[in-house]
Amino acid sequence: MKPEHIHIICYSPTGGTLTAARAVASRYQGAIVTETDITSPSFSAAETTIPDADLVILGTPVYEATVPRPAVERLRQLSCSSTPAVTLVSYGQIDFGSALIDLEQIAAAMGLIPILSVAAPAEHSLSTEQAPLGRGRPDEHDRYNLAHLSPPASPTPVDRQLLPSLLPRGSARVLTRVPRRDLQLCTSCGLCAQRCPTAAIDISTLAIDSSKCLRCFACVKACPEQARSISYTIPILVRWFFHRYHEKERTPICYLPAGSTLKDLPTWLL
Numbered sequence: 001m002k003p004e005h006i007h008i009i010c011y012s013p014t015g016g017t018l019t020a021a022r023a024v025a026s027r028y029q030g031a032i033v034t035e036t037d038i039t040s041p042s043f044s045a046a047e048t049t050i051p052d053a054d055l056v057i058l059g060t061p062v063y064e065a066t067v068p069r070p071a072v073e074r075l076r077q078l079s080c081s082s083t084p085a086v087t088l089v090s091y092g093q094i095d096f097g098s099a100l101i102d103l104e105q106i107a108a109a110m111g112l113i114p115i116l117s118v119a120a121p122a123e124h125s126l127s128t129e130q131a132p133l134g135r136g137r138p139d140e141h142d143r144y145n146l147a148h149l150s151p152p153a154s155p156t157p158v159d160r161q162l163l164p165s166l167l168p169r170g171s172a173r174v175l176t177r178v179p180r181r182d183l184q185l186c187t188s189c190g191l192c193a194q195r196c197p198t199a200a201i202d203i204s205t206l207a208i209d210s211s212k213c214l215r216c217f218a219c220v221k222a223c224p225e226q227a228r229s230i231s232y233t234i235p236i237l238v239r240w241f242f243h244r245y246h247e248k249e250r251t252p253i254c255y256l257p258a259g260s261t262l263k264d265l266p267t268w269l270l
Contacts, residue, residue, distance in 0.1 A: 003054030016122035045077030065097025092124025192219035
Protein backbone atom coordinates (compact mmCIF):
# COMPACT_ATOMS: atom_id res chain seq x y z
CA MET A 1 0.00 0.00 0.00
CA LYS A 2 1.53 3.31 -1.07
CA PRO A 3 1.78 6.18 1.45
CA GLU A 4 -1.20 8.51 1.59
CA HIS A 5 0.55 11.13 3.70
CA ILE A 6 4.22 12.10 3.29
CA HIS A 7 5.86 14.57 5.63
CA ILE A 8 9.09 16.35 4.67
CA ILE A 9 11.41 17.60 7.41
CA CYS A 10 14.08 19.70 5.81
CA TYR A 11 17.03 21.99 6.46
CA SER A 12 17.64 23.76 3.15
CA PRO A 13 19.29 27.23 3.21
CA THR A 14 19.62 27.51 -0.57
CA GLY A 15 16.66 25.34 -1.57
CA GLY A 16 18.47 22.44 -3.24
CA THR A 17 17.72 19.89 -0.53
CA LEU A 18 14.04 20.82 -0.39
CA THR A 19 13.79 20.53 -4.19
CA ALA A 20 15.29 17.04 -4.02
CA ALA A 21 13.00 15.96 -1.17
CA ARG A 22 9.92 17.17 -3.03
CA ALA A 23 11.07 15.26 -6.10
CA VAL A 24 11.28 12.02 -4.09
CA ALA A 25 7.81 12.68 -2.66
CA SER A 26 6.42 13.24 -6.17
CA ARG A 27 6.92 9.54 -6.87
CA TYR A 28 3.79 8.83 -4.86
CA GLN A 29 1.15 10.62 -6.90
CA GLY A 30 -1.98 11.44 -4.99
CA ALA A 31 -0.29 11.47 -1.59
CA ILE A 32 -0.75 14.46 0.67
CA VAL A 33 2.63 16.13 1.22
CA THR A 34 3.26 18.37 4.22
CA GLU A 35 6.48 20.05 5.30
CA THR A 36 8.40 21.18 8.37
CA ASP A 37 11.16 23.66 7.56
CA ILE A 38 13.89 23.74 10.23
CA THR A 39 16.17 26.13 8.32
CA SER A 40 15.31 29.34 10.14
CA PRO A 41 17.20 30.12 13.37
CA SER A 42 13.82 31.05 14.85
CA PHE A 43 12.70 27.42 14.48
CA SER A 44 11.20 26.16 17.73
CA ALA A 45 10.62 22.48 18.38
CA ALA A 46 8.26 23.42 21.21
CA GLU A 47 6.00 25.18 18.69
CA THR A 48 6.29 22.43 16.07
CA THR A 49 4.01 19.44 15.74
CA ILE A 50 5.15 16.63 13.49
CA PRO A 51 1.97 15.10 12.04
CA ASP A 52 1.37 11.38 11.86
CA ALA A 53 2.39 10.29 8.38
CA ASP A 54 2.97 7.09 6.43
CA LEU A 55 6.44 8.23 5.37
CA VAL A 56 8.89 10.94 6.47
CA ILE A 57 11.53 12.35 4.13
CA LEU A 58 14.34 13.80 6.22
CA GLY A 59 16.68 16.04 4.25
CA THR A 60 19.78 18.18 4.81
CA PRO A 61 22.67 19.40 2.68
CA VAL A 62 26.22 18.20 3.22
CA TYR A 63 28.63 20.68 4.80
CA GLU A 64 32.24 19.56 4.91
CA ALA A 65 31.33 15.87 4.57
CA THR A 66 28.68 15.75 7.30
CA VAL A 67 25.33 17.13 8.42
CA PRO A 68 25.53 20.87 9.21
CA ARG A 69 25.67 21.68 12.90
CA PRO A 70 22.49 23.84 13.01
CA ALA A 71 20.52 21.02 11.37
CA VAL A 72 21.81 18.50 13.90
CA GLU A 73 20.88 20.75 16.82
CA ARG A 74 17.36 21.34 15.53
CA LEU A 75 16.65 17.74 14.51
CA ARG A 76 17.71 16.50 17.93
CA GLN A 77 14.84 18.51 19.42
CA LEU A 78 12.24 16.63 17.39
CA SER A 79 10.72 13.24 18.08
CA CYS A 80 8.64 11.01 15.83
CA SER A 81 6.64 7.84 16.41
CA SER A 82 8.37 4.95 14.61
CA THR A 83 7.54 6.27 11.15
CA PRO A 84 9.40 4.85 8.14
CA ALA A 85 11.85 7.44 6.80
CA VAL A 86 13.84 8.22 3.70
CA THR A 87 17.02 10.04 4.70
CA LEU A 88 18.29 12.36 1.98
CA VAL A 89 21.40 14.50 1.64
CA SER A 90 22.20 16.90 -1.17
CA TYR A 91 25.87 17.42 -1.92
CA GLY A 92 27.87 19.75 -4.15
CA GLN A 93 28.98 17.11 -6.66
CA ILE A 94 32.23 16.25 -4.85
CA ASP A 95 31.38 13.69 -2.17
CA PHE A 96 28.85 13.28 0.63
CA GLY A 97 31.36 11.93 3.15
CA SER A 98 29.75 10.48 6.26
CA ALA A 99 26.61 12.64 5.97
CA LEU A 100 24.23 9.81 5.02
CA ILE A 101 25.40 7.56 7.84
CA ASP A 102 25.22 10.51 10.24
CA LEU A 103 21.70 11.40 9.12
CA GLU A 104 20.54 7.80 9.46
CA GLN A 105 21.74 7.84 13.08
CA ILE A 106 20.02 11.16 13.73
CA ALA A 107 16.79 9.82 12.23
CA ALA A 108 16.92 6.74 14.46
CA ALA A 109 17.51 8.92 17.52
CA MET A 110 14.41 10.93 16.57
CA GLY A 111 12.35 7.73 16.65
CA LEU A 112 12.19 7.31 12.88
CA ILE A 113 12.87 4.03 11.09
CA PRO A 114 15.31 4.65 8.18
CA ILE A 115 14.30 2.47 5.24
CA LEU A 116 16.16 4.18 2.38
CA SER A 117 19.04 6.65 2.04
CA VAL A 118 19.42 8.97 -0.93
CA ALA A 119 22.35 11.11 -2.09
CA ALA A 120 21.33 13.85 -4.52
CA PRO A 121 23.74 16.08 -6.47
CA ALA A 122 23.16 19.81 -5.97
CA GLU A 123 24.86 23.09 -6.70
CA HIS A 124 27.92 23.50 -4.49
CA SER A 125 27.48 26.32 -1.99
CA LEU A 126 30.81 27.86 -3.09
CA SER A 127 29.97 27.64 -6.80
CA THR A 128 30.21 30.81 -8.90
CA GLU A 129 30.35 31.59 -12.62
CA GLN A 130 34.14 31.78 -12.28
CA ALA A 131 34.34 28.43 -10.47
CA PRO A 132 31.16 26.50 -11.34
CA LEU A 133 30.25 23.22 -9.73
CA GLY A 134 26.82 21.68 -10.11
CA ARG A 135 25.27 24.95 -11.26
CA GLY A 136 21.47 24.74 -11.32
CA ARG A 137 21.26 21.31 -9.75
CA PRO A 138 19.11 19.51 -8.87
CA ASP A 139 17.84 20.19 -12.39
CA GLU A 140 14.89 18.74 -14.28
CA HIS A 141 16.81 15.56 -15.09
CA ASP A 142 17.78 15.12 -11.42
CA ARG A 143 14.20 15.64 -10.31
CA TYR A 144 13.02 12.98 -12.74
CA ASN A 145 15.66 10.54 -11.48
CA LEU A 146 14.75 11.25 -7.86
CA ALA A 147 11.12 10.47 -8.63
CA HIS A 148 12.14 7.20 -10.34
CA LEU A 149 14.88 5.81 -8.11
CA SER A 150 16.07 2.27 -8.75
CA PRO A 151 16.23 -0.24 -5.89
CA PRO A 152 19.41 0.16 -3.82
CA ALA A 153 22.22 -2.22 -4.62
CA SER A 154 24.48 -1.67 -1.63
CA PRO A 155 24.55 -0.41 1.98
CA THR A 156 25.19 3.24 2.76
CA PRO A 157 28.94 3.76 2.25
CA VAL A 158 31.09 5.02 5.11
CA ASP A 159 34.39 5.55 3.29
CA ARG A 160 35.19 9.02 2.00
CA GLN A 161 37.03 9.77 -1.22
CA LEU A 162 40.70 10.55 -0.60
CA LEU A 163 40.87 14.10 -1.97
CA PRO A 164 37.88 15.52 -0.06
CA SER A 165 39.09 13.80 3.10
CA LEU A 166 42.35 15.75 2.88
CA LEU A 167 40.52 19.06 3.23
CA PRO A 168 40.61 20.39 6.79
CA ARG A 169 37.48 20.94 8.84
CA GLY A 170 36.44 24.53 8.38
CA SER A 171 37.83 24.59 4.85
CA ALA A 172 34.91 26.75 3.67
CA ARG A 173 36.10 29.47 6.04
CA VAL A 174 39.67 29.01 4.85
CA LEU A 175 38.79 29.19 1.15
CA THR A 176 36.20 31.98 1.26
CA ARG A 177 35.61 35.34 2.90
CA VAL A 178 32.44 36.54 4.59
CA PRO A 179 29.99 37.46 1.78
CA ARG A 180 30.60 41.04 0.69
CA ARG A 181 27.80 43.57 0.16
CA ASP A 182 27.81 46.08 -2.66
CA LEU A 183 26.28 49.20 -1.13
CA GLN A 184 25.47 50.61 -4.55
CA LEU A 185 23.33 47.58 -5.40
CA CYS A 186 21.88 46.83 -1.97
CA THR A 187 18.35 48.14 -1.33
CA SER A 188 18.41 47.11 2.36
CA CYS A 189 15.42 44.84 1.84
CA GLY A 190 16.70 42.52 4.57
CA LEU A 191 16.02 39.31 2.64
CA CYS A 192 19.59 38.13 3.21
CA ALA A 193 19.12 38.41 6.98
CA GLN A 194 15.81 36.56 6.78
CA ARG A 195 17.38 33.67 4.84
CA CYS A 196 20.49 33.27 7.00
CA PRO A 197 20.14 29.94 8.88
CA THR A 198 22.34 31.03 11.80
CA ALA A 199 21.15 34.64 12.33
CA ALA A 200 24.63 35.83 11.42
CA ILE A 201 23.29 38.93 9.63
CA ASP A 202 22.12 41.89 11.72
CA ILE A 203 18.61 42.75 10.56
CA SER A 204 19.21 46.49 11.07
CA THR A 205 22.73 47.02 9.71
CA LEU A 206 22.97 43.88 7.52
CA ALA A 207 26.49 43.41 8.86
CA ILE A 208 27.66 39.79 9.14
CA ASP A 209 29.03 38.25 12.32
CA SER A 210 31.89 36.17 10.91
CA SER A 211 31.89 33.88 13.96
CA LYS A 212 28.33 32.75 13.12
CA CYS A 213 28.66 32.64 9.32
CA LEU A 214 28.74 29.06 7.97
CA ARG A 215 29.71 30.17 4.44
CA CYS A 216 26.56 28.51 3.10
CA PHE A 217 26.01 31.66 1.01
CA ALA A 218 22.25 31.47 1.29
CA CYS A 219 22.37 35.26 1.50
CA VAL A 220 24.15 35.45 -1.87
CA LYS A 221 21.63 33.15 -3.54
CA ALA A 222 18.67 35.00 -1.99
CA CYS A 223 19.62 38.56 -2.93
CA PRO A 224 17.38 39.78 -5.79
CA GLU A 225 19.83 42.61 -6.62
CA GLN A 226 22.98 40.43 -6.60
CA ALA A 227 24.37 42.80 -3.99
CA ARG A 228 26.14 40.02 -2.10
CA SER A 229 28.91 37.93 -3.62
CA ILE A 230 31.25 35.04 -2.92
CA SER A 231 34.93 35.88 -2.67
CA TYR A 232 37.66 33.23 -2.63
CA THR A 233 40.84 33.63 -0.62
CA ILE A 234 42.80 31.47 -3.07
CA PRO A 235 40.83 31.64 -6.35
CA ILE A 236 43.23 29.51 -8.39
CA LEU A 237 43.02 26.66 -5.86
CA VAL A 238 39.21 26.68 -5.80
CA ARG A 239 39.00 26.78 -9.60
CA TRP A 240 41.46 23.89 -9.89
CA PHE A 241 39.67 21.83 -7.26
CA PHE A 242 36.20 22.44 -8.71
CA HIS A 243 37.41 21.74 -12.23
CA ARG A 244 38.38 18.21 -11.13
CA TYR A 245 34.74 17.47 -10.33
CA HIS A 246 32.88 19.75 -12.74
CA GLU A 247 32.83 17.20 -15.55
CA LYS A 248 32.24 14.13 -13.37
CA GLU A 249 28.91 12.44 -13.90
CA ARG A 250 26.87 12.52 -10.71
CA THR A 251 23.35 11.15 -10.53
CA PRO A 252 20.98 10.61 -7.60
CA ILE A 253 21.61 7.27 -5.97
CA CYS A 254 20.01 5.36 -3.13
CA TYR A 255 21.40 2.98 -0.54
CA LEU A 256 20.19 0.56 2.08
CA PRO A 257 20.47 2.06 5.59
CA ALA A 258 22.97 0.39 7.89
CA GLY A 259 21.73 -3.01 9.04
CA SER A 260 18.94 -3.23 6.44
CA THR A 261 18.41 -5.63 3.55
CA LEU A 262 16.24 -5.49 0.44
CA LYS A 263 13.77 -7.76 2.23
CA ASP A 264 13.24 -5.00 4.81
CA LEU A 265 12.00 -2.50 2.20
CA PRO A 266 8.24 -2.00 1.96
CA THR A 267 6.95 -3.30 -1.35
CA TRP A 268 5.50 0.11 -2.22
CA LEU A 269 8.75 2.03 -1.67
CA LEU A 270 10.39 1.55 -5.10
